[in-house]
Structures are given as C-alpha cells and as structure tokens.
Amino acid sequence: MxxxxxxxxxxxxxxxxxxxxxxxxxxxxxxxxxxxxxxxxxxxxxxxxxxxxxxxxxxxxxxxxxxxxxxxxxxxxxxxxxxxxxxxxxxxxxxxxxxxxxxxxxxxxxxxxxxxxxxxxxxxxxxxxxxxxxxxxxxxxxxxxxxxxxxxxxxxxxxxxxxxxxxxxxxxxxxPCAYSTAENMIDRVGVKANETVLITGASGGVGSAAVQLAKRRHAKVIAICGAEKVEQLKELGADIVIPRGESMVDVLGHHSVDIVIDLVAGDQWPELLDLLRRGGRYTVAGAIAGPIVELDVRTLYLKDLSFFGCTYQPRSVFENLIQYIERGELKxxxxxxxxxxxxxxxxxxxxxxxxxxxxxxxxxxxxxxxxx
Structure with a gap:
C-alpha cells in the first residue's frame, strides 16, 4: 500500500x-x-x-x-x-x-x-x-x-x-553501522563502570562511537588516533589519548587495561595483549592496518585472556541504539x-x-x- x-x-x-x-x-x-x-x-x-x-x-x-x-x-x-x-x-x-x-x-x-x-x-x-x-x-x-x-x-x-x-x-x-558495531563489541565483552578500556582507531566511525558508548557505561577510556586528532578525542570524552605509532606499553605500562576494543590490528597488535591485565578481554571487529598479526599463544593462555570476534548482532543491540538516540545520549x-x-x-x-x-x-x- x-x-x-x-x-x-x-x-x-x-x-x-x-x-x-x-x-x-x-x-x-x-x-x-x-x-x-x-x-x-x-x-x-x-x-x-x-x-x-x-x-x-x-x-x-x-x-x-x-x-x-x-x-x-x-x-x-x-x-x-x-x-x-x-x-x-x-x-x-x-x-x-x-x-x-x-x-x-x-x-x-x-x-x-x-x-x-x-x-x-x-x-x-x-x-x-x-x-x-x-x-x-x-x-x-x-x-x-x-x-x-x-x-x-x-x-x-x-x-x-x-x-x-x-x-x-x-x-x-x-x-546504524558504526554505532551498532561499537555497541555490539562493548556489550559482548561486558564493559562495566570504572574498567579501563583501550580503543584503537578511535577517530573513525566505529572508534569514535565506541568512545561515546564506553563512556556512557562510565568506563575509563584510552583512545589511539592520529596525532592531529588528539584534542578532538579528548573533547569527545577520552580520558587519555595516545598518538598512533607511539609505543602504548611505554606510555601505559604492562598489564594496564581491562579491555581492548580493536579495529586496526596491524604491526602493533602484539602490544595490545601486553597491555591487558590477567583475565583481560580483547574484542575485534576490524583490521584496517592489516589482518595478519603475530600471536604468542603463551600470552593468551598464561594471562587467561578472552578473545571476542564480533560480527553477528542480536536484535537487542539495535533496539538499545534507538533508545540511546531518542534519549539524546549520543552525539x-x-x-x-x-x-x-x-x-x-x-x-x-x-x-x-x-x-x-x-x-x-x-x-x-x-x-x-x-x-x-
């Protein structure tokens, strides 16, 4: 009709x-x-x-x-x-x-x-x-x-x-695409208040969405982005911003984050696991810097890490996103x-x-x- x-x-x-x-x-x-x-x-x-x-x-x-x-x-x-x-x-x-x-x-x-x-x-x-x-x-x-x-x-x-x-x-x-992808990752990995979350590719569509959505859950957010975008990410709510290419371990130290939300992969990927605390969680929905990475399996099992690959989204993710938009919680x-x-x-x-x-x-x- x-x-x-x-x-x-x-x-x-x-x-x-x-x-x-x-x-x-x-x-x-x-x-x-x-x-x-x-x-x-x-x-x-x-x-x-x-x-x-x-x-x-x-x-x-x-x-x-x-x-x-x-x-x-x-x-x-x-x-x-x-x-x-x-x-x-x-x-x-x-x-x-x-x-x-x-x-x-x-x-x-x-x-x-x-x-x-x-x-x-x-x-x-x-x-x-x-x-x-x-x-x-x-x-x-x-x-x-x-x-x-x-x-x-x-x-x-x-x-x-x-x-x-x-x-x-x-x-x-x-x-729709960027924020549902970010919300799905955050929901799947179970981000909670006061946890420290590191987000790669934080200036992109999904990354900037993840910054807002993680802050919405009252997490501490560390954003990785190009050097020219640092101040803008701070204005968006990131607590710490590290220019892309700098050693994340040198800045933050080993075992310093609870969760990694990764959209980049690439050559710096091994550092992400070094940053995670024992029992930490890693979630990924992109690999724009290259999909092939070097994994030391010992790091994975000796630190009791959990990995979450995120593509499929339950209907509740989009339903929640609509509610956040209607309540004016997202920019x-x-x-x-x-x-x-x-x-x-x-x-x-x-x-x-x-x-x-x-x-x-x-x-x-x-x-x-x-x-x-």
Missing part, C-alpha cells in the same frame, strides 16, 4: 564487481524496488560511508588478501578471489546497491504490513537476522541485499526501526556531507582519514524531505 507518488525509476550507485573506484557506477535509470509482502519501501534521506563498503568493493575479505585496506582501496586487490571476497564468504551478486546505513521515510508497505507505518521516519538495521541459517547467521544490508546508496530502498518491515528525533537525516544516518559526528553522485570523492576522503566521525551521502535534492 502507498499514499506517496512513487516513480518507476530512481537514481543510485551500483557496484558492478570487485575492484577499484571504477566499479562504482552512478545511474539515473535504476528500477525502484517493489516491497514484498512483509517489506517496506523507504525513500532514502541519507546514507553514509563505511569500511565495509570499501572492503567489499575491493575484495579485502578474501583470504587471498593480506594487506591493509588502503593498499587496494582505490585500485582493488589482484589477489582477491571473487568466491570469498564478501564479508560472509559467500560470492556477491552484481550489480549491487551498497550502503549499510540508511535513514529515511517509509512510503509504501507490503500487503502484510500495516499501512499505519507509512510516513514513519526509520533507521534500517544493518546486520539483519538470517535465523533460518542457524545461530550467528546474518546478512548485511547493502551486501547480501541492496542498501541505501539510492533514492529508494526496501527492507523487511521488522528491520526498519521507527525513530523519534530532532536530528537531521544526515546525523541519524551516521549511527552525531558528521564530518562532511556529499551528494550521492560524488561517492568516489567521499570514499577517497574516507581513505585519507583526515576527519573524525562519519562521511554522509545525500540523494538528489528532489527526493529529500523535511525532518519532522
């Missing part, structure tokens, strides 16, 4: 295959998706750029790739194998509309969805349930299905969460906004890492709507 005049065609960006920036194609003749029986059609207000968009495009998730994300972010990786180049290890179907973040308005519903939902302002859950495939199974919005890099998108009604907020679409679109960090057709510029700026927070993409102006 619909009360909004929906065109037959729309503008969007399609990924035509794994590779460089040339694989992103801006088109104005894409068919507007039609919602299935239990789905909703959303007019997109804003989306955002994430590491997973770039990692998927360049095939970084393939076991044939061992380098850091930026090594192939513009040209792709020749060593990537299309058969395992998606985050799930299942070959992607092309063309694909990417975009794991989406804030928008429901403009049509399937026949089994209440028409009362038309007009709702929503955020789409980026890690969606795939319960038929067993425990810890999920799909990523914008990967296994089309996402938010278009004027319209569809999703199961159960994955479109109503949100009541005075924030702009761009601000709301900065939350959106939109560094810059771009028209959707400038997606390659946005991704190049994203790779340059000269900002804190999120880069947001806006669809063509004629499809923008006023925030309520």
């Amino acid at each position: 619909t009360t909004h005049k929906i065109p037959d065609q729309m503008t969007g960006v399609v990924l035509t295959g794994h590779g460089g920036l040339e694989k992103l194609l801006y088109r104005t003749d894409l068919p507007v998706p039609k919602p299935g029986k239990e789905e909703v059609l959303i007019r997109v207000g804003a989306s955002a750029v994430n590491n997973t968009d770039i990692n998927t495009r360049i095939g970084w998730y393939s076991k044939g790739v061992t380098g850091q994300t930026n090594a192939g972010a513009a040209q792709g990786f020749e060593t990537a194998d299309d058969d395992d180049a998606s985050w799930s290890g299942i070959p992607l179907e092309f063309p694909r509309v990417q975009g794991a973040d989406c804030c928008g308005e429901i403009v049509a519903v399937g026949e089994l969805v209440s028409s009362d939902r038309i007009g709702e302002r929503v955020l789409v859950r980026n890690l969606q349930s795939a319960t038929s495939q067993g425990e810890f199974s999920c799909i990523t919005y914008g990967s296994e299905c089309d996402g938010g890099f278009a004027q319209y998108t569809k999703t199961p009604a159960s994955e479109a969460f109503a949100v009541q907020s005075s924030l702009t679409d761009a601000e709301l679109a900065s939350f 959106p960090l939109v560094a810059h906004e771009y028209p959707l057709q400038h997606i390659t510029i946005a991704q190049q700026d994203f790779m340059a890492k000269k900002f804190i927070g999120k880069l947001v993409l806006l669809p063509p102006e004629e499809n923008m709507h006023e925030n309520r």
Whole structure:
C-alpha cells in the first residue's frame, strides 16, 4: 500500500564487481524496488560511508588478501578471489546497491504490513537476522541485499526501526553501522563502570562511537588516533589519548587495561595483549592496518585472556541504539556531507582519514524531505 507518488525509476550507485573506484557506477535509470509482502519501501534521506563498503568493493575479505585496506582501496586487490571476497564468504551478486546505513521515510508497505507505518521516519538495521541459517547467521544490508546508496530502498518491515528525533537525516544516518558495531563489541565483552578500556582507531566511525558508548557505561577510556586528532578525542570524552605509532606499553605500562576494543590490528597488535591485565578481554571487529598479526599463544593462555570476534548482532543491540538516540545520549559526528553522485570523492576522503566521525551521502535534492 502507498499514499506517496512513487516513480518507476530512481537514481543510485551500483557496484558492478570487485575492484577499484571504477566499479562504482552512478545511474539515473535504476528500477525502484517493489516491497514484498512483509517489506517496506523507504525513500532514502541519507546514507553514509563505511569500511565495509570499501572492503567489499575491493575484495579485502578474501583470504587471498593480506594487506591493509588502503593498499587496494582505490585500485582493488589482484589477489582477491571473487568466491570469498564478501564479508560472509559467500560470492556477491552484481550489480549491487551498497550502503549499510540508511535513514529515511517509509512510503509504501507490503500487503502484510500495516499501512499505519507509512510516513514513519526509520533507521534500517544493518546486520539483519538470517535465523533460518542457524545461530550467528546474518546478512548485511547493502551486501547480501541492496542498501541505501539510492533514492529508494526496501527492507523487511521488522528491520526498519521507527525513530523519534530532532536530528537531521544526515546525523541519524551516521549511527546504524558504526554505532551498532561499537555497541555490539562493548556489550559482548561486558564493559562495566570504572574498567579501563583501550580503543584503537578511535577517530573513525566505529572508534569514535565506541568512545561515546564506553563512556556512557562510565568506563575509563584510552583512545589511539592520529596525532592531529588528539584534542578532538579528548573533547569527545577520552580520558587519555595516545598518538598512533607511539609505543602504548611505554606510555601505559604492562598489564594496564581491562579491555581492548580493536579495529586496526596491524604491526602493533602484539602490544595490545601486553597491555591487558590477567583475565583481560580483547574484542575485534576490524583490521584496517592489516589482518595478519603475530600471536604468542603463551600470552593468551598464561594471562587467561578472552578473545571476542564480533560480527553477528542480536536484535537487542539495535533496539538499545534507538533508545540511546531518542534519549539524546549520543552525539552525531558528521564530518562532511556529499551528494550521492560524488561517492568516489567521499570514499577517497574516507581513505585519507583526515576527519573524525562519519562521511554522509545525500540523494538528489528532489527526493529529500523535511525532518519532522
């Protein structure tokens, strides 16, 4: 059902295959998706750029790739194998509309969805349930299905969460992927008040979200970031900020932190385990500095450490995130906004890492709507 005049065609960006920036194609003749029986059609207000968009495009998730994300972010990786180049290890179907973040308005519903939902302002859950495939199974919005890099998108009604907020679409679109990833890590590892938490890559989307979410739980936060971003991370709430590249052990000492929230990996990774106290917890959801690290297994078992790899998210993570937003407990960090057709510029700026927070993409102006 619909009360909004929906065109037959729309503008969007399609990924035509794994590779460089040339694989992103801006088109104005894409068919507007039609919602299935239990789905909703959303007019997109804003989306955002994430590491997973770039990692998927360049095939970084393939076991044939061992380098850091930026090594192939513009040209792709020749060593990537299309058969395992998606985050799930299942070959992607092309063309694909990417975009794991989406804030928008429901403009049509399937026949089994209440028409009362038309007009709702929503955020789409980026890690969606795939319960038929067993425990810890999920799909990523914008990967296994089309996402938010278009004027319209569809999703199961159960994955479109109503949100009541005075924030702009761009601000709301900065939350779903980064903040749910960070909240999932924090929840999975069980961050408690007064614990000392070290966060790598703290100026990025997930890292800056983790700083806010860990402080929300009254933890002591140590942030690692580029030297030029130290003061901004302190303003965000970090108690201690260490410029990236400095020896963390020299600054903090051995056995000095309870929890490591890692998004970077790379050459400095062994130091993270040296920093952890006995019984400490390590959680990871990214490896932008390189996925292959050196692990001394003795450190792992002699210190009774616990490791948490975090991809799958229970529904409660996104439900909590919506509540935090509606209560005004989180600060959106939109560094810059771009028209959707400038997606390659946005991704190049994203790779340059000269900002804190999120880069947001806006669809063509004629499809923008006023925030309520």
